[in-house]
Amino acid sequence: MLVFATSDKGGTGRSVTSCNIAYRMAIQGRDTCYLDFDFGSPTAGAIFSIPSAMRGVARGGLHSYLAGSNQVVSMDVWRETDRATVKGRPDGAGRLVLFPGDIGGSEFAPDAETIQRCARLLLRMDEEFSLVLIDLSAGRSHALDTVLAATALPRLKKVTCRWLVFHRWTRQHIIAAEGLVFGGNGLLDIGQDRGHDRNELSRRVRFVRTAVVDPDADDLAGLRAEQIEWLRNCNIALQNLASELKVGRVNTLGEIPMDPVLQWREQLITDHDALGSQIANQATVDAFDVLAKRLVEDAAWEGL
Amino acid sequence: MTAAHEAIEVTVSETGEPPLRSLPFAHLSVELGHLYMEDYELGPDHLRDHFRRVRPWADAAIRQITDALRGRTPRVSTCFLVDDYFTAFGEPSEIVPKLIEAADQAGLQIDYLVRESACARGRDLELARMVESLLVDEPPPGTNGDRPPARESGWLCNGERSPRSSLSTAMRASQAWRPARQNAANRHSIFVDVELWAEEGGERVWSCPYLAAVWHLLRLGLLRDKGAPVVEPEILRTPWPDAWSELPGVTQLSQRAMPFTAYRTFSVLAPRFLQIETAVMTILSQIAVDAAVARIPLRRAADEQLALPDDIVERIEHVFAGRAW
Numbered sequence: 152m153l154v155f156a157t158s159d160k161g162g163t164g165r166s167v168t169s170c171n172i173a174y175r176m177a178i179q180g181r182d183t184c185y186l187d188f189d190f191g192s193p194t195a196g197a198i199f200s201i202p203s204a205m206r207g208v209a210r211g212g213l214h215s216y217l218a219g220s221n222q223v224v225s226m227d228v229w230r231e232t233d234r235a236t237v238k239g240r241p242d243g244a245g246r247l248v249l250f251p252g253d254i255g256g257s258e259f260a261p262d263a264e265t266i267q268r269c270a271r272l273l274l275r276m277d278e279e280f281s282l283v284l285i286d287l288s289a290g291r292s293h294a295l296d297t298v299l300a301a302t303a304l305p306r307l308k309k310v311t312c313r314w315l316v317f318h319r320w321t322r323q324h325i326i327a328a329e330g331l332v333f334g335g336n337g338l339l340d341i342g343q344d345r346g347h348d349r350n351e352l353s354r355r356v357r358f359v360r361t362a363v364v365d366p367d368a369d370d371l372a373g374l375r376a377e378q379i380e381w382l383r384n385c386n387i388a389l390q391n392l393a394s395e396l397k398v399g400r401v402n403t404l405g406e407i408p409m410d411p412v413l414q415w416r417e418q419l420i421t422d423h424d425a426l427g428s429q430i431a432n433q434a435t436v437d438a439f440d441v442l443a444k445r446l447v448e449d450a451a452w453e454g455l
Numbered sequence: 456m457t458a459a460h461e462a463i464e465v466t467v468s469e470t471g472e473p474p475l476r477s478l479p480f481a482h483l484s485v486e487l488g489h490l491y492m493e494d495y496e497l498g499p500d501h502l503r504d505h506f507r508r509v510r511p512w513a514d515a516a517i518r519q520i521t522d523a524l525r526g527r528t529p530r531v532s533t534c535f536l537v538d539d540y541f542t543a544f545g546e547p548s549e550i551v552p553k554l555i556e557a558a559d560q561a562g563l564q565i566d567y568l569v570r571e572s573a574c575a576r577g578r579d580l581e582l583a584r585m586v587e588s589l590l591v592d593e594p595p596p597g598t599n600g601d602r603p604p605a606r607e608s609g610w611l612c613n614g615e616r617s618p619r620s621s622l623s624t625a626m627r628a629s630q631a632w633r634p635a636r637q638n639a640a641n642r643h644s645i646f647v648d649v650e651l652w653a654e655e656g657g658e659r660v661w662s663c664p665y666l667a668a669v670w671h672l673l674r675l676g677l678l679r680d681k682g683a684p685v686v687e688p689e690i691l692r693t694p695w696p697d698a699w700s701e702l703p704g705v706t707q708l709s710q711r712a713m714p715f716t717a718y719r720t721f722s723v724l725a726p727r728f729l730q731i732e733t734a735v736m737t738i739l740s741q742i743a744v745d746a747a748v749a750r751i752p753l754r755r756a757a758d759e760q761l762a763l764p765d766d767i768v769e770r771i772e773h774v775f776a777g778r779a780w
Contacts, residue, residue, distance in 0.1 A: 337626075
C-alpha cells in the first residue's frame with residue numbers, strides 16, 4: 152500500500168506524524184518504508200535520528216534517483232538511528248527503512264522520464280514493503296504533481312494508494328487544506344488532469360488534524376474558566392468551518408493532540424517516552440496507533 | 456559578355472562618415488554549382504558531368520536576362536565557390552586547373568573562383584562577424600523574450616517552436632500540444648530553426664548556411680566595411696599556389712569577365728543543397744543591409760529600366776538540378 156502524506160502549509164507536523172505512523176506500523180509488524188519526497192527540505196533523517204542523513208544524503212538520495220541516477224540509498228532505521236530506545240528491531244516488528252532525500256536537493260519539475268522512474272520506484276517499494284509512506288513537499292509542489300502523475304499510470308492501477316492531507320487545527324490551516332484538495336489546481340483537479348478518476352481519487356483522500364487542543368482535556372485544568380470557554384467556542388467554530396469545507400470529521404482519519412515532544416523535538420515517540428520517562432503523553436502514542444490502524448483498515452476508507 | 460565595365464561611382468557622405476564606394480554591377484551572377492570535397496576525389500569525369508548538368512540551366516538563365524534586355528547587351532558573370540572552410544582538401548595548383556578544364560569541356564567559363572573562407576574572414580576583416588551585426592531577428596507575435604536573440608544563441612528561426620508543456624509550474628493542468636508557428640506563414644507554417652555557428656574549442660565555427668548567406672550578400676554587392684567593398688576580385692599573376700589560404704578571396708579567372716557583383720543571383724545546385732538554401736533564405740530574410748548600400752543597386756537597375764525587388768531574398772534564384780538522365 153502506498154500512503155502519500157501532504158499538507159498545504161509547512162509546519163503542520165506532517166513529517167513528524169508520518170515518521171511516527173511508519174514507526175507504529177513497523178512495531179505492529181508490518182514491513183514499512185518511508186520515502187522522503189520533501190525535496191526542498193529532506194530532513195526525515197533528523198526525525199529518525201540517523202546521524203548520517205540528518206539533511207538527506209550526499210549521494211543516492213531519492214532526488215538524484217528521480218533525476219536519473221541508478222543508485223538508491225536505503226537506511227535501516229532500527230540499525231542506523233542513534234536513539235537508544237529506538238535502536239534494535241523489537242521482537243515481532245517489521246522492517247523500518249528510510250529512503251532519504253539528497254542534501255541540498257530542491258524542488259524540480261518532472262519530465263516524462265522522471266514520472267516513469269517514480270512509478271518504477273513506487274512499484275518496487277510496494278512489492279517489497281507492506282506499507283510505503285511517501286512524505287511530500289508542502290503545497291502545490293512538484294513532488295505532489297510527480298506522484299499524482301506516476302500513480303495515474305496504468306501500471307500502478309492495481310496498487311492501493313491513500314492520500315493523507317495534514318493540517319493544524321486552526322482556521323488558516325483548515326482553509327488551506329481544503330484549498331489543496333478541492334481548490335483550483337488542487338489535488339483533485341490535477342489528479343484528474345494527470346489521468347485519475349476524480350471520484351475514485353477523492354475517496355482515497357483523508358485529512359489528519361495535528362496539534363489539536365482538546366478543551367476538555369485534563370492537562371488544561373490550569374487554565375482560567377474564561378480561557379476554557381473561549382477554547383470551547385473556538386473549537387466549535389473550527390468544527391463548523393471544517394465540515395462546511397468538507398474537512399469535517401467524516402473526511403478525517405484521525406487527530407494528533409498537541410504534545411510538547413512533537414512541538415519541540417519532532418522525534419519518534421516511543422512507548423518509553425510515554426510510559427518510562429513520561430516526557431510524552433500516552434494520548435499521543437494512542438493517536439498514532441489509531442491512525443496507523445485506520446490507515447490500513449478498509450472500513451475507514453469506504454465510500455462516504 | 457563584352458560590354459565595358461560601368462564606371463565606379465563614389466558617394467561622399469555629408470556627415471563625415473567615410474565615403475560609400477559603389478561597385479560595378481553585372482545583371483546576373485550565375486553560380487555554376489557547388490561541390491563537396493568527395494566530389495573532387497571522384498575524378499575528372501565526375502567534374503565534367505557536374506558542369507554538364509549545370510550548363511542548360513545556366514544557359515536558360517542567361518537567355519532570360521538577354522530577352523528581358525530587349526537588344527541591350529547582358530552583363531553576366533559566372534562564379535564558383537570552393538569549400539576551403541570546413542575541410543582542408545587538395546591544393547589549388549592541383550584542383551583549380553581541373554575545375555577550369557572540366558567547366559570548359561562542358562562549354563562553361565568560370566569567371567570568379569571564390570574561397571568559402573573568404574565569407575568568414577577577409578584579409579583584415581572579420582566578414583562573418585560584420586554580417587552578424589546586420590542580423591535583426593524577427594520576434595514572433597506575443598514573444599516574451601525567453602528565447603535569446605540570435606546574436607547570443609547562434610540560432611535563428613522564422614517563428615515560434617512548438618511550446619514545451621509547462622513543466623516548470625507544479626500542479627498545472629497539462630496543456631494540449633501546440634504546433635510550431637511561422638511568423639509570416641502562408642496559410643500553413645514551415646518552421647525553420649537555423650544554427651548560425653557553433654563554438655568549438657573556444658573558436659567560433661560558422662555554419663554552412665550562414666557562410667552561404669554571406670556569399671549571396673557578396674554577390675549582390677550589399678556589403679561594405681566603412682564604405683569600402685569587403686572583398687574585391689583579384690587577378691592572379693602567379694601560378695596557382697599550393698595552399699588555399701594563399702589564394703585571394705575572389706580570384707578573377709578571366710580578364711574580360713563581367714563584374715562579380717550583380718543585381719540578381721542565380722545558383723544551379725544539386726538537390727542535396729535545398730535545405731541549406733532554405734536556411735540561407737531564412738537568414739537573409741532577417742538581415743538588415745545598410746540602407747545607403749541597399750539603394751545603390753536599386754538606383755542603378757532603375758537607371759537601366761530594370762525592376763529590382765526591394766526584398767533581397769527575391770533577388771536570389773535557384774535551380775536544384777539532379778543527376779543527368
